[in-house]
């Protein structure tokens with residue numbers, strides 16, 4: 001059965017904000033993260049530096065290390081102590097202001113071009129502009145929490161803030177507020193690229209029995225049977241699925257890396273599982289040959305039929321919590 005990706009007549013069609021082009025141009029020229037601005041927060045273990053060639057905020061805690069680029073408010077790395085990076089980054093560095101490939105792109109205020117006219121950039125206005133850090137706090141146990149925000153657009157009607165907590169678990173929240181005078185509908189995602197040993201050898205638990213829309217099949221609706229695997233007989237070797245009414249608890253089981261990544265979401269009623277597969281990846285400018293095998297995107301989303309509607313003054317929070325477990329179910333050994 002074919003269903004349209006957007007299901008309601010009150011979808012919001014966003015016009016490109018008037019100052020967006022200037023902000024993208026500004027992001028292309030942005031240099032190092034301002035070390036003085038960061039030091040104003042006076043939090044040990046938080047400094048300006050470079051990660052994978054991108055100017056970034058580097059965070060070191062007793063529990064984990066992380067890096068966040070201000071370009072796109074993009075989490076580039078999260079490494080629980082003594083373990084490997086949870087996230088995958090393309091070794092091909094993006095020419096800013098292009099979106100960074102890998103890590104956790106922030107998709108906002110619309111997913112793909114869902115509900116939009118064709119003249120808007122794919123996946124929204126947040127991932128190609130320069131963000132700023134608005135607060136940094138360290139808990140007694142050393143966990144560091146940061147708040148970041150993209151530039152606000154007076155004519156968008158929505159404002160975004162992102163909270164990131166770097167501790168024994170990673171927690172990331174997109175907080176959206178309707179700053180305008182009319183109701184607004186939007187979609188979004190935390191588009192995490194999880195690093196895997198071989199995408200053809202991992203499985204995702206927590207999806208069995210759910211309906212999904214297949215973007216490679218004109219948004220046709222199908223039902224998941226068993227765990228997600230890439231070599232699904234119906235669509236072997238690629239995946240672009242939007243699962244609706246999902247349960248918010250998923251596990252990425254990776255025998256090759258000997259770990260399970262547990263993803264728990266709140267304020268998110270859909271999850272997207274994406275890997276381009278070999279043929280599409282080969283056409284991509286920003287991945288090396290064979291790189292598609294090294295990641296799986298499991299995106300905490302409100303997308304497809306899951307559209308968030310906000311009355312003036314209302315806010316919504318989408319949160320993802322990521323932990324690394326050993327394959328026997330406990331926390332992974334250090």
Ligand SMILES: O=P(O)(O)OC[C@H]1O[C@@H](O)[C@H](O)[C@@H](O)[C@@H]1O
Pocket residue numbers: 099112122123191215240272274299
């Ligand atoms: O290449 P982009 O714009 O980063 O998008 C990557 C993918 O992102 C996924 O979220 C979409 O469902 C895919 O359709 C898309 O190809």
